[in-house]
Amino acid sequence: MQPDNKLRQVPDGPHTLTVEITRDKRLRKSVRWTLKHDTIQIRAPMHITARELDRLTDDIIARVLKQRASTRKRNDGELERRARATNRRYFGGELRWHTIRWVSNMTTRLGSCTSGGTTDGDIRISDRIKPWPDYVIDYVIAHELAHRKYPNHSAAFWDYLAQYPHTERARGFIEGIAYADGSDPDSLI
Numbered sequence: 001m002q003p004d005n006k007l008r009q010v011p012d013g014p015h016t017l018t019v020e021i022t023r024d025k026r027l028r029k030s031v032r033w034t035l036k037h038d039t040i041q042i043r044a045p046m047h048i049t050a051r052e053l054d055r056l057t058d059d060i061i062a063r064v065l066k067q068r069a070s071t072r073k074r075n076d077g078e079l080e081r082r083a084r085a086t087n088r089r090y091f092g093g094e095l096r097w098h099t100i101r102w103v104s105n106m107t108t109r110l111g112s113c114t115s116g117g118t119t120d121g122d123i124r125i126s127d128r129i130k131p132w133p134d135y136v137i138d139y140v141i142a143h144e145l146a147h148r149k150y151p152n153h154s155a156a157f158w159d160y161l162a163q164y165p166h167t168e169r170a171r172g173f174i175e176g177i178a179y180a181d182g183s184d185p186d187s188l189i
């Protein structure tokens with residue numbers, strides 16, 4: 001790998017993204033990239049032209065900026081609005097909860113919902129999923145909301161949750177994530 005072919009700095013709100021672009025002899029076909037904190041590392045095969053690489057780099061930066069912008073909008077207010085919209089659209093507005101909020105201390109589970117006791121109806125969503133697509137976020141919300149009616153994973157629970165139309169697709173996404181990090185998808189949610 002040739003070091004430091006190119007370095008770009010891209011402003012991103014209060015942050016700056018650093019883009020490191022290198023050529024990699026071992027790559028045959030396509031450009032590979034990773035994002036760690038504020039650094040995008042792009043590796044490109046030798047045969048891609050500078051112009052093509054510029055275009056691909058612009059696409060990657062645009063994707064990362066878009067994803068980071070959508071992650072930043074995910075605050076507790078937005079979560080509450082999503083929960084209300086989900087309840088109204090798919091569950092006829094019949095579900096009630098106390099609070100719904102993002103938490104940073106849930107390491108394995110994606111979401112949780114308490115039933116009974118003094119914390120009845122507190123829904124917590126792991127901030128690990130903030131970068132995930134909207135339809136998966138809405139699935140996790142719908143899943144925890146549905147536990148307000150069925151505090152278990154009974155057949156009735158799954159029937160009820162299936163009113164959220166992207167359930168199967170979102171479960172596939174979560175299975176893919178679980179597969180990639182070697183965990184049991186059923187232990188996540």
Ligand SMILES: [Zn+2]
Binds near residue numbers: 147189
């Ligand atoms: Zn569940």
